[in-house]
Amino acid sequence: MKVVVCVKQVPDTNEVKIDPVKGTLIREGVPSIMNPDDKNALEEALRLKDEYGAYVTVITMGPPQAEKVLREALAMGADEAILLTDKAFAGADTWATSLTLAKAIEKIGYDLILAGRQAIDGDTAQVGPEIAEHLDIPQVTYVEKVELEGNTLRVKRALEDGYEIIKINMPCLLTCIKELNTPRYMNVYDIFTCYKKEIKVLTSEDLGLNKEDIGLLGSPTKVRKTFTKEPKGKGEIINMPPCEAAKFAVEKLKEKHYI
Numbered sequence: 001m002k003v004v005v006c007v008k009q010v011p012d013t014n015e016v017k018i019d020p021v022k023g024t025l026i027r028e029g030v031p032s033i034m035n036p037d038d039k040n041a042l043e044e045a046l047r048l049k050d051e052y053g054a055y056v057t058v059i060t061m062g063p064p065q066a067e068k069v070l071r072e073a074l075a076m077g078a079d080e081a082i083l084l085t086d087k088a089f090a091g092a093d094t095w096a097t098s099l100t101l102a103k104a105i106e107k108i109g110y111d112l113i114l115a116g117r118q119a120i121d122g123d124t125a126q127v128g129p130e131i132a133e134h135l136d137i138p139q140v141t142y143v144e145k146v147e148l149e150g151n152t153l154r155v156k157r158a159l160e161d162g163y164e165i166i167k168i169n170m171p172c173l174l175t176c177i178k179e180l181n182t183p184r185y186m187n188v189y190d191i192f193t194c195y196k197k198e199i200k201v202l203t204s205e206d207l208g209l210n211k212e213d214i215g216l217l218g219s220p221t222k223v224r225k226t227f228t229k230e231p232k233g234k235g236e237i238i239n240m241p242p243c244e245a246a247k248f249a250v251e252k253l254k255e256k257h258y259i
């Protein structure tokens with residue numbers, strides 16, 4: 001069984017602060033990490049390796065320094081790592097990103113593709129489902145439990161007010177959420193050996209992709225402007241008898257369309 005895990009290197013957005021004077025993001029010193037949902041996806045692949053002998057390949061598209069997350073994945077126990085890096089990939093929106101990843105995954109071969117539900121920087125949750133569409137395979141998103149039954153998977157999909165149990169044939173793609181498992185730590189032996197392992201590097205040429213279909217050129221969407229959200233103004237203290245204060249607060253919330 002061949003499992004491919006999509007991992008993205010992201011800035012640790014918990015560490016990103018807003019400069020109170022300039023109102024801009026402070027990016028200096030913000031560490032790059034493996035996207036949290038992707039760690040759950042990787043853990044699930046490693047569980048399938050432990051229990052059923054799955055072969056686990058991790059793949060990322062990013063600049064050369066994205067190699068760091070692949071080394072981390074190898075140190076957690078992945079068998080193989082692939083870095084898609086090329087200037088032509090830069091500026092990709094989710095369509096171009098997913099097309100590039102799908103082409104590479106097709107080339108590697110797979111039974112199961114695992115991705116995170118969402119990356120904490122782009123936050124779109126589109127790349128996983130788009131990869132499945134490019135490859136024309138079935139998908140389940142928001143997966144919180146996976147059971148292997150022959151060539152079929154029985155997965156539990158989280159909904160806002162409950163869950164669904166879905167049976168899905170492989171090959172397929174699942175997007176994973178944090179409730180799925182607790183990712184393991186890297187082990188010391190693998191931390192040492194992961195630096196000796198080869199990381200395969202693939203470019204747009206290796207994937208046979210046209211420059212017009214990838215990166216900024218292949219992106220149907222463009223970011224025209226980015227800005228930091230205005231900080232909230234000072235709070236208002238309601239100084240009234242409790243019943244009146246409650247009515248006043250409800251009116252205010254309605255006015256702002258919170259309720």
Ligand SMILES: Cc1cc2nc3c(=O)[nH]c(=O)nc-3n(C[C@H](O)[C@H](O)[C@H](O)COP(=O)(O)OP(=O)(O)OC[C@H]3O[C@@H](n4cnc5c(N)ncnc54)[C@H](O)[C@@H]3O)c2cc1C
Nearest residue numbers: 006061091093094115116118119122123124125126127221
């Ligand atoms: C309109 C628009 C324009 C953009 N323009 C630019 C731009 O000009 N320059 C730029 O740098 N970025 C740009 N981005 C961001 C870029 O598209 C996203 O970082 C990338 O497409 C992934 O989307 P996401 O972060 O929302 O991932 P999500 O869809 O939230 O990620 C879901 C899962 O997909 C997998 N995944 C996502 N990205 C990767 C990856 N690179 N490698 C491996 N697995 C991955 C992971 O498993 C992840 O958990 C743009 C985004 C949008 C929406």
